[in-house]
Amino acid sequence: MTELQDRFRSVIADLALGEVVSYGEVARRAGRRGAARAVGAFLAEHGGDLPWWRVVRADGRLAAHKPTDQARRLRSEGIEVSGGRVLHALPPR
DNA sequence: TATATGACGTTGC
DNA sequence: AGCAACGCCATAT
Structure with missing residues (x-):
C-alpha cells in the first residue's frame, strides 16, 4: 500500500452517510x-472494505461496472438516483 | 525509457 | 443531450 493509496483510502473511508463526491473530488481531497x-x-483493487458507492462521476453518473448495485446502495442511504444518475447535487460547473 | 490502459474530467461540436 | 477529442494521473507490461 503506497502512501498515495493510503490517502485515497482515508478520504473515502471518511465519507459520511449520504455524502456523495466525485472521483476528482476525492483526488483533490487527497x-x-x-x-x-x-x-x-x-x-478497483482496494475497494472491498470502503464505501465506494458514495463516489460517482463529476456529472453525477454512477460507476461504469456496477451501476445497479451502486444505485441500490445509494438509495438505501436516502439518495435519489434516476436514469443512472444522482439527482441530489453535482450541478455542472 | 516507451506504450497501453482505465470505477475520470473538460471542452467543443 | 449526446458524442468525440484530448488531457490527465498512476500502473502494468
Whole structure:
C-alpha cells in the first residue's frame, strides 16, 4: 500500500452517510488534483472494505461496472438516483 | 525509457 | 443531450 493509496483510502473511508463526491473530488481531497483516474484504479483493487458507492462521476453518473448495485446502495442511504444518475447535487460547473 | 490502459474530467461540436 | 477529442494521473507490461 503506497502512501498515495493510503490517502485515497482515508478520504473515502471518511465519507459520511449520504455524502456523495466525485472521483476528482476525492483526488483533490487527497492532495492529487486531477488524479481522478488513479482513484478509480485504486478502488478497483482496494475497494472491498470502503464505501465506494458514495463516489460517482463529476456529472453525477454512477460507476461504469456496477451501476445497479451502486444505485441500490445509494438509495438505501436516502439518495435519489434516476436514469443512472444522482439527482441530489453535482450541478455542472 | 516507451506504450497501453482505465470505477475520470473538460471542452467543443 | 449526446458524442468525440484530448488531457490527465498512476500502473502494468
